[in-house]
Amino acid sequence: MAEDALTRTRNLFIRRWGEMGATWGISRTMAEIHALLFLTGEPFCTDDIMEQLQVSRGNASMNLRHLVNWGLIRRTHLRGDRKEYFISDLDAWQMFETITRERRRREVEPIIETIDRCRKDLATEMDGLDADKQTEAKRYDEKLEDMIEFIHAVNALLDTVLSSGGGKIRKLTGALMRFAAGVRQTGS
Amino acid sequence: MAEDALTRTRNLFIRRWGEMGATWGISRTMAEIHALLFLTGEPFCTDDIMEQLQVSRGNASMNLRHLVNWGLIRRTHLRGDRKEYFISDLDAWQMFETITRERRRREVEPIIETIDRCRKDLATEMDGLDADKQTEAKRYDEKLEDMIEFIHAVNALLDTVLSSGGGKIRKLTGALMRFAAGVRQTGS
DNA sequence: CAATTGTTTCAGATATTAATGAAACCACCC
DNA sequence: GGGTGGTTTCATTAATATCTGAAACAATTG
Numbered sequence: 001m002a003e004d005a006l007t008r009t010r011n012l013f014i015r016r017w018g019e020m021g022a023t024w025g026i027s028r029t030m031a032e033i034h035a036l037l038f039l040t041g042e043p044f045c046t047d048d049i050m051e052q053l054q055v056s057r058g059n060a061s062m063n064l065r066h067l068v069n070w071g072l073i074r075r076t077h078l079r080g081d082r083k084e085y086f087i088s089d090l091d092a093w094q095m096f097e098t099i100t101r102e103r104r105r106r107e108v109e110p111i112i113e114t115i116d117r118c119r120k121d122l123a124t125e126m127d128g129l130d131a132d133k134q135t136e137a138k139r140y141d142e143k144l145e146d147m148i149e150f151i152h153a154v155n156a157l158l159d160t161v162l163s164s165g166g167g168k169i170r171k172l173t174g175a176l177m178r179f180a181a182g183v184r185q186t187g188s
Numbered sequence: 189m190a191e192d193a194l195t196r197t198r199n200l201f202i203r204r205w206g207e208m209g210a211t212w213g214i215s216r217t218m219a220e221i222h223a224l225l226f227l228t229g230e231p232f233c234t235d236d237i238m239e240q241l242q243v244s245r246g247n248a249s250m251n252l253r254h255l256v257n258w259g260l261i262r263r264t265h266l267r268g269d270r271k272e273y274f275i276s277d278l279d280a281w282q283m284f285e286t287i288t289r290e291r292r293r294r295e296v297e298p299i300i301e302t303i304d305r306c307r308k309d310l311a312t313e314m315d316g317l318d319a320d321k322q323t324e325a326k327r328y329d330e331k332l333e334d335m336i337e338f339i340h341a342v343n344a345l346l347d348t349v350l351s352s353g354g355g356k357i358r359k360l361t362g363a364l365m366r367f368a369a370g371v372r373q374t375g376s
Numbered sequence: 377c378a379a380t381t382g383t384t385t386c387a388g389a390t391a392t393t394a395a396t397g398a399a400a401c402c403a404c405c406c
Numbered sequence: 407g408g409g410t411g412g413t414t415t416c417a418t419t420a421a422t423a424t425c426t427g428a429a430a431c432a433a434t435t436g
Contacts (some may be wrong), residue, residue, distance in 0.1 A: 005313030006325055009306040013332070016302040023295055025211040027424065039331055046383075056426045061384060082434070083382065092338035107211055114204040118197045125193030137194055143227050144201070150280035161345065215394065234413075244396045249414060270404085270411065 013039055014053070029055055030063040034072055034088065038095075043076055043085035071098045097162045104155070112151060115144050201227055202241070217243055218251040222276065225261055226283075231273035259286045285350050292343070300339060303332050 014035040021031025032053050037044060044052070049060045064086055067073045072095060073088045090098065122137050122144075129137060202223040209219025220241050225232060232240070237248045252274055255261045260283060261276045278286065310325050310332075317325060 005309055005317070006321060006328065009310050009325075009328060012302060012309075013306055016299055020295055020299055023213040025213075029424080039328060041327060041331065057383085058385075058427070059425050062425090065384085092334050096338070096342075107208060111204055111208055114200060118201050121200075122193055122197050129193065133194060137197075139229060140194065140197060140227055143229065146280050150284065154284075157349065217394080245413085246397065246415075247395050250395090253414085272413075 010036070010039060027063065029053065029059055030066055033060070033063050034067055037073055037086060037088035038090075041087075041089070043078060043087045045083045045085050047083075049086075070102055100158060100162065104158075108151065108155070112148065115148050119144050119148075198224070198227060215251065217241065217247055218254055221248070221251050222255055222260055225274060225276035226278075229275075229277065231264055231266060231275045233271045233273050235271075237274075258290055288346060288350065292346075296339065296343070300336065303336050307332050307336075 014032050017035035018028040018032040022028045046060050073086050076085045076087045078085055122141050202220050205223035206216040206220040210216045234248050261274050264273050264275050266273055310329050
């Protein structure tokens with residue numbers, strides 16, 4: 001039947017997107033709403049979403065708000081209509097950028113702070129420890145330093161990729177691959 | 189007191205690591221066990237872990253198994269001791285690689301399949317649709333194509349980074365940054 | 377300013393997920 | 407084969423996260 005191919009595609013995509021979101025820290029409904037808006041590119045109002053996804057008003061409202069806070073969708077209005085509509089007009093790369101920045105701020109920054117604090121803590125108390133403990137403390141510190149370095153390296157890499165924008169990603173990857181090949185040949 | 193700096197550091201790190209894991213799809217206990225093994229680098233048996241983290245035998249056993257399945261820790265034995273011990277001897281980069289590969293296999297592959305299926309579905313039914321629907325279908329397809337391209341680009345980038353190994357990351361990032369700067373100047 | 381339309385909140389209900397602990401299991405040794 | 411030390415399973419319980427729906431709230435209109 002004519003309409004089914006579209007609807008089926010939409011629903012399948014929405015369901016999977018929702019599941020995927022769930023394995024990340026994003027609630028299923030939130031991911032599904034996003035999928036719906038992203039895929040259609042059209043403005044939807046709260047009632048549309050309630051009907052399409054069969055969720056309650058409260059649920060729809062909450063998750064729409066979260067999505068707006070994340071910067072993944074935005075409010076909009078249709079002329080001649082009092083209702084608020086929501087729309088997703090970011091492309092995949094912009095979405096990635098938004099999510100990355102948000103998660104970094106919410107999750108990575110705190111762990112960096114924690115590690116720094118742990119290391120300071122260790123350093124200040126180092127003197128008071130006997131030899132065995134000092135060795136152990138040193139081992140901890142090395143691990144923590146490694147971790148910090150790793151995080152910084154990934155951050156730097158991400159910044160570079162993000163700031164270069166989606167349009168250039170293929171060029172970047174190409175360059176990177178060539179470079180990596182070079183590094184591998186000449187050794188570290 | 190002498191012992192406290194070590195213990196405090198350890199516990200703080202473990203707690204945070206656990207929380208962080210929880211916001212990813214990793215259960216708190218699993219992340220905490222991993223943090224404990226990672227930070228100390230020492231072999232622990234099930235009973236050690238039960239005591240250190242105050243969890244039940246079943247919980248410890250289950251999560252140890254998961255960690256082994258993920259490839260993040262491995263079983264080992266101490267001579268003269270029948271018990272099984274567990275150890276984490278991967279560095280941050282190896283961990284990243286392991287987790288990335290695992291998550292890609294478990295979460296990204298399925299969504300690629302879904303999208304491909306959606307697009308095939310759309311393509312085969314395209315002819316039967318009237319003009320409006322065709323336009324809409326086309327729009328869906330474009331979105332899906334974008335998404336696929338994005339995923340492939342990220343995969344390629346990740347492969348490059350992963351295959352180059354942790355030791356070379358700084359060189360890679362440096363090269364990438366220089367290149368990105370070049371691209372930005374000359375335009376896409 | 378009352379009626380209408382639309383949005384947000386929140387206490388309680390529901391569903392999902394993780395943890396417990398006792399029992400079953402396994403492998404080895406004597 | 408039976409005892410011992412160790413590991414795994416799984417039904418039950420506990421904790422979390424999520425969703426609902428009705429009520430409170432805001433804004434707009436006639």
